[in-house]
Amino acid sequence: MRIAFIHDWLVDKGGSENVLSAMLEQWPHAPVYTLVHDHQGPTRSLLNGHTVITSFLQKLPQATRRYRSFLPLMPIAIEQFDLSAFDIVISSSHAVAKGVIIGPDQLHISYVHSPIRYAWELQFQYLREAGLDHGLKSVLVRWLLHYIRLWDTRTANGVDEFVCNSRFVARRIWKVYHRKATVIYPPVDVDKFELCEQKENFYLTASRMVPYKRINLIVEAFAKMSDKRLFVIGNGPDFDKIKAIATPNVILMGYQPLEVLREKMQKAKAFIFAAEEDFGIVPVEAQACGTPVIAFGKGGALETIVNEKTGLFFEEQSVESLLDAISRFETKKMEFSPYEIRKNAERFSKARFQEEFTSFVNQKWQDFEQRKKSY
DSSP states (O other): OOEEEEESOBSSOOHHHHHHHHHHHHSTTOOEEESOBOTTSTTHHHHTTOOEEEOGGGGSTTHHHHGGGGGGGHHHHHTTOOOTTOSEEEEEESSSGGGOOOOTTSEEEEEESOSOGGGTTTHHHHHHHTTOSSSHHHHHHHHHHHHHHHHHHHHGGGOSEEEESOHHHHHHHHHHHOOOEEEOOOOBOGGGSOOOOOOOSOEEEEOOOOGGGOHHHHHHHHHTOTTSOEEEEOOSTTHHHHHHHOOTTEEEEESOOHHHHHHHHHHOSEEEEOOOOSSOHHHHHHHHTTOOEEEESSTTHHHHOOBTTTEEEESSSSHHHHHHHHHHHHHHGGGOOHHHHHHHHGGGBHHHHHHHHHHHHHHHHHHHHHHHHHO
16 A cells, blocks of 8 residues: 655644654655645654655745744645555644545545634634734635635545544534544553652643633632642743732743653642643543543543543533532542553553554555445
């Protein structure tokens, strides 16, 4: 089988890039097509010598820094890749990668991390946060997002098999494209987060400080519990806002290397997670350390955390709801087994992902070959 991969862009290192890297290890000679690639950036270590082919966007000024502003050009750029030499094309898509043009004798498997959220259900939040909810610029951006939605829906017809990272995203794919998706949970490097039985008397949260992560909510809750300590790891645009509301029992550590994050995860009495995520890798990493997670009960967290076994849920993204969950946790904390929590995290290992995804591709290729004979 001649296989090629296509990924939206290779600039920063995140969850979708880790998924791509795990895929590439299974097909070490497959080339990777992408709109823009920062050759000196953090994704370089994920590619392990794979050939990378970029689009015409790579030649635009400051392409690796301003690539998001090229959104109007992304659909046409992704359609210019000639992949006719390959039997199987695997797209890793959270924006436009699934829109690549594929012929009738080629199998297209798309691992969709999410449909383009800022063009669909998050459009109005995106416009508000960008200050584009009124005025002429707002009209132009709304028209652009309308065009992106039309293109996104049309290009779903070019995908033979959809795969996604959670049942939560599978429902979104059905809503947007009316297509069923197979859930293969993404790889989490649980081996890097060793079990620790002995917990200390503090809570932990770790995240990039952007609005939807709701770090402000967590800090506000601990402002009402001066007898409880919270460590916060991470940096981002909202750091100064968070710092302004932090009380003495909240320790803002900023960005920290993996070694520090891991140590805090291992020793925390609980990890707190207030975001609505499609999957959420960090709560799984915390569980790999044997640390229970107190999480907002929506999105991927419902699939990675076992309520009252490996963590607790709070029902609303509000200070009151989180305070109630922490109070319930304080009465139950001796009931959580670090070994059971660790065992739950191992369901999401990298080896498991690679085995499931490789088997899926091989089986779908066999099915595809059989279907071609019947046409």
